Amino acid sequence: MPTAFTPTLDTVFSALADPTRRAILSMLLEDDMAVTDVAEPFDISLAAISKHLVILTRAGLITQEKRGRVKWCKLEPDALRAASVWMQGFGQFEAVNLDAFERFLAVELDPPKAE
Amino acid sequence: MPTAFTPTLDTVFSALADPTRRAILSMLLEDDMAVTDVAEPFDISLAAISKHLVILTRAGLITQEKRGRVKWCKLEPDALRAASVWMQGFGQFEAVNLDAFERFLAVELDPPKAE
DNA sequence: CGCATATTCAACCGACTGGTTGACGATTGC
DNA sequence: GCAATCGTCAACCAGTCGGTTGAATATGCG
Structure with a gap:
């Protein structure tokens, strides 16, 4: 279960250190997106994207909310x-x-x- | 040899992702320091500190200048x-x-x- | 119900990271 | 000259990272 993550400078900066994750954040600036749609522009597997999203979530930079079978990703710029x-x-x-x-x-x- | 480093967001953010390196940057806010003095408060080897300083240098966050046998570290906040x-x-x-x-x-x- | 879709899990891989130790070149000072 | 000091290099190690693939779990649809 998602225990209450306490984002630190460590987790935030290391989340930002990856270009794929920064690109994801930029995409989410436009609008909330489903995981599959986040993955679409990239040449890597969906599983890899899913891992990136976990890292962004643990850093507090995004939140994810499951509605039906779709998990929506939302930017949390306050982090x-x-x-x-x-x-x-x-x-x-x-x-x-x-x-x-x-x-x-x-x-x-x-x-x-x-x- | 002044190899022209081109600091990227990748190198900067990943340099900042390590707490030891952030602590070093904080210390350098006070004043320029020699490598040995940078290492003094930490519980890790001088060689490890030396590696951290290389990473900070490649990120453009510090510069190092050797005067005599002492190498001075200077913060470069513009990076x-x-x-x-x-x-x-x-x-x-x-x-x-x-x-x-x-x-x-x-x-x-x-x-x-x-x- | 049965199948397609959405997402994660698990195991694995090669590369990188942060640390160690010991040897080494350079500089200083007695 | 010689020993101590400053800092890096080289080799090594365990752990993490970003990626893969294939199976598993939910959920929606006809």
């Missing part, structure tokens, strides 16, 4: 927040010599625009 | 930009909140500091 925050701790790295907390405040007051 | 932008595509996470920052502190700045 990226902790990782994003972690990275932003490094992002504002100007010449100023800020410690981690000051840097965080700077990010919070003036969030970087993803250009 | 996070592409990954950060990619993640921003999924969530309009507005300004980060304090909960998220506390998780950042608890999880990532917890590991032992090198003095």
